[in-house]
Amino acid sequence: MVRLKSYVAGRWFDGSGTPARLVNPASEEVIAEATSEGLDFGAALDHARAAGAELRKLSWAQRAALIKGVQKLFHANREELLDLAQLNGGNTRGDAKFDVDGAIGTLGAYAATGEAMAAKLGDRPWILDGELAQLTRAPRFGGQHLWLPRPGVAVHINAFNFPAWGTFEKAAVAWLAGAPIISKPATATALVTFRMTELLAQSGLLPEGAFQLVCGSTGDLLRRLGPQDSLAFTGSNATGAMLRNTPGFAERGVRVNVEADSLNAALLAPDVEIGSELWSTAVRHVATDMTQKAGQKCTAIRRVIVPEPLVEAFEEALLEQLAATTVGNPLVDGVTMGPVSTASQLRDVLAGINTLAANGRFITGNGQRVDGKDAPVGKGFFVAPTVIRMESAAAGAVHDLEVFGPNVSILPYDGSASEGAAALARGQGSLMSTAYSDDRAWLGTVLVEASPWLGRFMLTSSKVADQVSAPGMVLPSCIHGGPGRAGGGEELGGERGLSFYMQRTAVQGDRVILGKLLGIEG
Numbered sequence: 001m002v003r004l005k006s007y008v009a010g011r012w013f014d015g016s017g018t019p020a021r022l023v024n025p026a027s028e029e030v031i032a033e034a035t036s037e038g039l040d041f042g043a044a045l046d047h048a049r050a051a052g053a054e055l056r057k058l059s060w061a062q063r064a065a066l067i068k069g070v071q072k073l074f075h076a077n078r079e080e081l082l083d084l085a086q087l088n089g090g091n092t093r094g095d096a097k098f099d100v101d102g103a104i105g106t107l108g109a110y111a112a113t114g115e116a117m118a119a120k121l122g123d124r125p126w127i128l129d130g131e132l133a134q135l136t137r138a139p140r141f142g143g144q145h146l147w148l149p150r151p152g153v154a155v156h157i158n159a160f161n162f163p164a165w166g167t168f169e170k171a172a173v174a175w176l177a178g179a180p181i182i183s184k185p186a187t188a189t190a191l192v193t194f195r196m197t198e199l200l201a202q203s204g205l206l207p208e209g210a211f212q213l214v215c216g217s218t219g220d221l222l223r224r225l226g227p228q229d230s231l232a233f234t235g236s237n238a239t240g241a242m243l244r245n246t247p248g249f250a251e252r253g254v255r256v257n258v259e260a261d262s263l264n265a266a267l268l269a270p271d272v273e274i275g276s277e278l279w280s281t282a283v284r285h286v287a288t289d290m291t292q293k294a295g296q297k298c299t300a301i302r303r304v305i306v307p308e309p310l311v312e313a314f315e316e317a318l319l320e321q322l323a324a325t326t327v328g329n330p331l332v333d334g335v336t337m338g339p340v341s342t343a344s345q346l347r348d349v350l351a352g353i354n355t356l357a358a359n360g361r362f363i364t365g366n367g368q369r370v371d372g373k374d375a376p377v378g379k380g381f382f383v384a385p386t387v388i389r390m391e392s393a394a395a396g397a398v399h400d401l402e403v404f405g406p407n408v409s410i411l412p413y414d415g416s417a418s419e420g421a422a423a424l425a426r427g428q429g430s431l432m433s434t435a436y437s438d439d440r441a442w443l444g445t446v447l448v449e450a451s452p453w454l455g456r457f458m459l460t461s462s463k464v465a466d467q468v469s470a471p472g473m474v475l476p477s478c479i480h481g482g483p484g485r486a487g488g489g490e491e492l493g494g495e496r497g498l499s500f501y502m503q504r505t506a507v508q509g510d511r512v513i514l515g516k517l518l519g520i521e522g
Helices: 041-057 060-076 078-089 093-121 165-177 191-203 237-244 277-295 308-322 343-357 417-426 440-453 494-501 511-518
Strands: 002-004 006-008 011-013 020-023 030-034 127-134 141-149 154-157 181-184 211-213 230-234 255-259 264-268 301-307 360-364 386-390 407-413 430-436 454-460 502-510
Touching: 002 191, 006 041, 006 191, 030 078, 030 191, 041 181, 041 211, 060 078, 060 093, 060 165, 060 191, 078 093, 078 191, 093 165, 093 191, 093 277, 093 494, 127 511, 141 494, 141 511, 154 165, 165 181, 165 191, 165 494, 191 211, 230 237, 230 494, 237 255, 264 277, 264 417, 277 301, 277 308, 277 407, 277 430, 277 454, 301 308, 301 417, 308 360, 308 386, 308 407, 343 360, 343 386, 343 407, 407 417, 417 430, 417 440, 430 440, 440 454, 494 502, 502 511
Parallel strands: 002 030, 154 181, 154 230, 181 211, 230 255, 264 301, 264 430, 301 407, 386 407, 430 454
Antiparallel strands: 006 011, 006 211, 020 030, 127 141, 141 502, 360 386
């Protein structure tokens, strides 16, 4: 059995007390254990702050090279990481690639972002925001907004579903902004993150203290954060709310970014023809989001909003697509969907599915655990792909409850853009939604009325149906986050992501002096 240690203050720390156990979710076999009890979080923060000073001395080009080196390191060890992701996460090989390759790809994207910034900014540590403005009648008195790295520590608390991508998409942005990291993965699936940290520690690529790992509880870490520190959290809305209210956060102005629950929607317009390429794309997207990582993606489609005349045909097409899904041990050839990740996930998913079904009826699935192919009988956290048709598009639970597993709810609606599709898509705020239509008027109305409730909105028309990425794919060039119940946060988005770790300051004074100091021409 593997003992997961924390990596803090330049050494590996093995906690005391009763450890948490990590299991193979397909067999429930215990494969690892971890505890952080006894860890000195004050020392971890001191170590990170010293590393931050070294990181901020590096130029944009040097930070980009550092991130590129980490990308190459993980790519060289990709096969081992994929194996661990399958073992501990219940991932099929494809699901493991989605996570591990997502981490590698995002690191590469931020290395490229850093290179582009270096070409634009040279060795200047600041980023100009807008143009130098004249502030009074006197022409020489001006003001310029600029971003500068904050001398603080970035604490990252990550969800169980993406132990590789979730950890290192945050890390790539923070490193480029000059912020050292203390990372806390969800303990239940931390095996991949632990191994990636081992590789980093052995490589010597990073300034010592630029990345520290906590396997287990965060103890009193959060209570120690100060006004230049930040917390980025991915997980449930309830936990996010609790973290926002950490004692001292408000008084000290600790920055918090939350990416939480999301009831993402797929919206079909009345003009989508049955059997068309646009129709098939929508069906494929829904089926993929249901089964990829067993539906355990914060960006997965949960609500499918379909014009009433198209509902039965859409359900038939979706069932046909799902018929190719084989649920079972992800280590076995031919299995296309593994289990959910933990026993508590299994309980929550089944309870949630049955709550949704109380306002509708099962089209496929029955809200019960199933046995997986080539898994021990009665073991494993397996759930069948589940489709529920709601009695009414306004059914309460479907707009309130995110069931984090392989399920969708079909919501029949009248086909209208404003009172129908846009109103239903809004919910209480989501990370993303997707609209399928060639009707520009319909798309325009939905875009304007639904977008304030969405972090990302994908408009899929016939001309791009064969080109669009799957809705659940988070791309580093676009922001990731959303309003309302989705947490109100924002990360990634290329250079935009750096702002969370930087301070925007309005510098006022003599325009000539400001121009010379900041390298502003004219």
